[in-house]
Amino acid sequence: MKGIALKIGKSSKLPIVLLLIGIIIFFTVLSPAFLSLDNFLNVFRQISMIGIAGIGMICVMLTGGIDLSISAQVTLVNIVCAFMMVNMGMHPVPASLVAILITTLLGTFNGILVAYGKLIPLIATLCMQNMLKGLSYIISKGQPIFGFPESFKTLGQGYVGAIPIPVIVLIIVAVLGAVFLNKTYIGRYFYCIGGNEEATNLSGVNTTKVKVLAYSVCGFFSGLAGIVWLSRVNSGQPTTGNGFEFDVISGIVLGGVSILGGEGDVLGAILGVIVIGLLNNGLTLLNVGEYYQLLVKGVVLLLAIGMDSFKRNFKKN
Amino acid sequence: MKGIALKIGKSSKLPIVLLLIGIIIFFTVLSPAFLSLDNFLNVFRQISMIGIAGIGMICVMLTGGIDLSISAQVTLVNIVCAFMMVNMGMHPVPASLVAILITTLLGTFNGILVAYGKLIPLIATLCMQNMLKGLSYIISKGQPIFGFPESFKTLGQGYVGAIPIPVIVLIIVAVLGAVFLNKTYIGRYFYCIGGNEEATNLSGVNTTKVKVLAYSVCGFFSGLAGIVWLSRVNSGQPTTGNGFEFDVISGIVLGGVSILGGEGDVLGAILGVIVIGLLNNGLTLLNVGEYYQLLVKGVVLLLAIGMDSFKRNFKKN
Amino acid sequence: MENNNILSVQEIVKEYPGVKALDKVSLDFRKGEIHALMGENGAGKSTLIKVIAGAIQPDGGVIYMDGKKVEAMDTKISKDLGIAIIYQELMMVPALSVSENVFLGSAVRKGVMIERKEMDRRSRKIFEDLGIKIDVRKPVGKLTVAYQQMVEIARALSKDARILIMDEPSAALTEEEVQTMLQLVLKLKEAGVTIIYVSHRLDEVFQITDRISVLRDGQYITTLNTKDTDKTELIHYMVGRDLNETFPARNCRIGEVGLEIRNFSGNGVKDISLSVRHGEILGLGGLVGAGRTELAQLIYGLRKPETGALYLDGKQITIRSPKQAVRCGMGLIPEDRKQLGLLLDFDLQENISLPSLPRISKGIMISKKREGKMAQDQQTALNIKTPSMKQKAKNLSGGNQQKVVLAKWLGANCEYLIFDEPTRGIDVGAKQEIYKLLNQLAEEGKCILMISSEMEELIGVSDRIIVLCEGCKTGELTKEEFSQDRILSMASGT
Amino acid sequence: EEPAKSDALATPQGTGTDKDTAAPAAGQENQNGEKGSYKIGYTIQDLANPTWAAKIQYITEMCEELGWEVAAVDNGADSGKQITQVENFVTSGVDVVVVQPADANSLTDVSKKAHDKGIYMMADGVSFPEADLSYINDNFTVGKMVGTACGEWLNKTFGEDAKTEVAIYEWPSIKECIDRVDGMKEGLKETAPNAQVVASASAANVTDGMSNAENILQAHPEVKAFMCFGDGGALGASEVLEAKGTGADEVGIFSIDGTDEALTKIKNNTPFKMSVSLGSPKGQADGIMEALKALLGGSYEEVYYTPNEVVDSSNVDEYLK
């Protein structure tokens, strides 16, 4: 705990932490329902899917790439896993594993397109997004698939003590992700590639393979997020996940992950995602209408990143 | 004409031109309705808004930025211009001009955020998108605004000879854009900033101001696109423009505009946009269902950029 | 093939569009020798090194390591064979720490986990051996070029290589640091490491190498035993004609004070006053980190000074941005040409015309004719070696790139020029040309402020020298007072 | 008490028994007895949909008059987001959550949470199993009304034996719209068996409606009718036909929603022939308010249906204000 506090003080996390504190104070003052363990657990459960998929996205973005197809991967996981359980009578566990395997392979395919095929990540994964979306519709014929075994709900809706299981999954995933990115040499390769791909390659690192790996990891976490999602909503829907990639990307970029690659970490990303989650939650608690929510969210985020940028540039001079 | 042909042969346009030809042959064989002047004019009219806004987006992307708020700018223009005409009884011409002025100013504001405020373009303009969307909803209360003066239709629905006016607007804008980017030194500055901002700054270019200008230009063209759009649909809708930024960005990136800045041109961008327009058109002519359209579009675009990338890398070795 | 050849290349060919970078080059390197690779800018030295490293694939030819043919060399194989390389271009990951960069691609690890403490410890040790104080936890991006170069050297040293290839490792270093490094190189040689050394500094080459091979225009010319040759002969082989390696004389007609700063502080420098007269070259000396680049940034409007005033021809002017500086007739040749001097993906013509665009335009329309002519003129004037001015800047050799940066400012007709390490990484021939150019510019009455870490250059070219140490001005020397010892003692603040 | 029959035509259906089994007892007593002020959380699929937006607007106004509070949010047809919103409503302590479900099967868990806290769950548009009260429309029937009207018009205009071509605007990612389209096809088949659906495209807004109409007419110039799941796409098709100068008797457009914009077109003798009104936004709002009052009053029916009324040139003036 002290370690983290120190780290925050030293690193560039200060602005986002301040923002977080600011938001919490603001909403606490205005809404009595806001500051409660219950509500915070709510928020955490709500952001858990974004957070889980975010961990994968960090990997890709560190290498200087991006994966817009994660939303469609989530959709596909929803449909495929639901289909296997309902139409093929599979047990939830193998069905989930197969679904995650599929997105991991899809991620790998994205990686191959980008690393070996040298396609522009933005466009390649956008194409994949379209294809996977189409595929999900075709499999489901546009209809929701529901009626899962009762046990399947546990992952998305269950609790361990007072803590929702998705939150626990998120925490585990985040810790693993942080260790992976910080402490393993493969994680460091992601940073190296984003920072200077040529230099990394010249140092004898097979940057192509490492990049593929980043996308596979991303696929894996999208799959996991998709399963948690499915279990939470308890019905496989072809519209699930629309726009999800944007939530994920904007959250982690707010938390300091650079779209140019080479910069960012799990802690920051999670903080960024939490900020967005709290904003959504707080504004609803305050009974701010949808229209005004858009406006307010825009202004708050703008102020937030403005403050951050100001800090950074102020320090420089 | 020969000049363009030569240019295409020499430059990197070959793959996208081949793709275009491939698509045309493919649909011509399968659908008798495809290959006709009428249909092509149709397609051009359909893509004209994307093309017009695309010209502005090129400017921003050349400098290494991006403007996700263009969709919301289009929405705002729709609502504000409609509001001025219907609720305030303004004449279409001043109403349009005021609306375009507003988006130009909004673009300038984006530019200030990015250039002076040093905010990350992706996030800053995403915030703006939210805010402007919220604003449009608030102004319109979610209701369409309709009942414009009859004359207003001309811009979006009229013809000069056989050619739809939006197409003419697109052509004029594209030619102006091409000249601006290719032949003027300010256009060159956009490229230079994307190529190496610091070096450009050291060479005595006020990169900050030039970047602001790029966003202003982008705002201007979003405004123009919005007015054409409003005139075409003849009703100001608060949903207009949702997802528009994606169409624009994917079209021009397909046409070779780099998301890293410094690369791309108007001709390529327009070709990219046309490819997407023809795909949409051809697939509908063939009565390919929504689900399968997504799949097919994904595959075709992937093949297209794959071919392009293959060519590029093949040539290198 | 001789037994004691550790590495040999046979008939290596590498062609780029319009350039034969390597034309059937064959060379042997003996175990445990220090072998210099010499040649003008663009001779093909770096290309040969990249072929050996497996960073680029040759169009023809064979590489033998320990007498065995190496099929399809790549970076991984060369690393495994014990070849370590210091590239001419800095190969850094800016956001990562010094020690992670030192161990880039070969992190110390236990299983999949990296051992950060161990890496820090080992890199600290390497820097100690090099006699350099550096915070190994600091992100490399925060270091100046000189320090990054040190990191590059440390990286090669960390590898316990059998063959160490150094492509202009000294280009960014000061005399003192070069000496420390050379001592280390000699120590490595004693330990049996083979060293291939590329440098444009003849002194270094004669000081440490055993043999010297010369390339010219992509062709192998000859190999000489260092002790059997001298500078004149070597230069003859390199440039294909005789050239004496002294500083060209100049009849200086020094005029009025042109550029003057009074009491500049901020950006790491403290209370600096200096003035440059028309027709004068003012040298700015000091050790790495003395704050010379920072001072140049202040003058050029890139950073805001906290105090102080700037006068151009007696008029006080506040310069807030490079744009204003350029408008007032200033030009800056930055020390890091790749990051700050050039648009690498743009062609030479576009690079050269950039500062002059408004001037050569009709209204806002660029006149392609004038632009082309301007580039052509500069190519002739500076003898830039390239098949075409439409070549991308990144495809030029280091020396020619530097000429392009110079061409930018010469084309812009600047009155006050700041040169930050103008001959870094430039061959003898080109150096001479640049010295001549400096003289010529001075004769035209321009004010020139030249930052240089090469003592001889500083003394040979300047009319007056100012020395900085830790951001403060520690001395000023007139031509008669020039001496290496005095400058060094001022630079180190003693 | 039985909700008074309003002109909203909100007709209570069902057994008429008090639903105190499902009704949360705890919430009822403290909220019913003491405060006359209620908080309502409303999550709707798309707040940019003019009908829905207007409906919410009316509801908000009516609630304000009563001193109630309404928070309306947009779930974008995303079931995950919807659950989040309901959770947030539950946390903020509303009395009723009204849901226009993005997915009727995904609300089990949150509904339980709501019920545990004594909060009512109400369905708008589409029912879901845990809803205490449903205010719904029957999408298949509505679709069938469109199909029937279209078939009758085709028969009348081109004769019963004519092999006419028909295009459909769908939105296949939403179940309710799929039901509507199924109903359209059925209605058309029953009334005009010779008519053939030659094209279907997804068009939810005016812009897509226009592009698709242009493309469809290119491929099938003989298309005589457009059946649309909503007024958005239909308005686009109408815009294209009007611009082409197509006469009102040449092509017909049939749609659902009954928005003012559509009704204006119907009145002005354009190809736009009819739109099924699901009650004017005001009427719907009235219906929902009645249902809400009944629900909060503790005596309510399980299901209330929206009115489905064909609006065409014969009765358009009654609906246009």
Ligand SMILES: Nc1ncnc2c1ncn2[C@@H]1O[C@H](COP(=O)(O)OP(=O)(O)OP(=O)(O)O)[C@@H](O)[C@H]1O
């Ligand atoms: N990627 C490339 N594309 C095209 N030409 C290239 C490329 N790399 C090098 N060249 C050309 O090959 C030639 C040899 O370049 P090289 O970098 O090997 O020279 P060098 O001897 O290292 O020069 P310097 O001393 O300036 O570093 C030059 O003419 C250069 O322009």
Ligand SMILES: Nc1ncnc2c1ncn2[C@@H]1O[C@H](COP(=O)(O)OP(=O)(O)OP(=O)(O)O)[C@@H](O)[C@H]1O
């Ligand atoms: N030990 C060090 N570790 C890291 N950075 C250092 C160290 N010492 C100095 N620096 C950096 O170097 C800067 C000064 O370097 P600068 O490039 O201005 O010197 P210079 O005199 O221009 O030298 P040169 O141009 O020869 O590299 C300092 O502001 C500081 O940021």
Ligand SMILES: [Mg+2]
């Ligand atoms: Mg070289």
Ligand SMILES: [Mg+2]
């Ligand atoms: Mg320096």
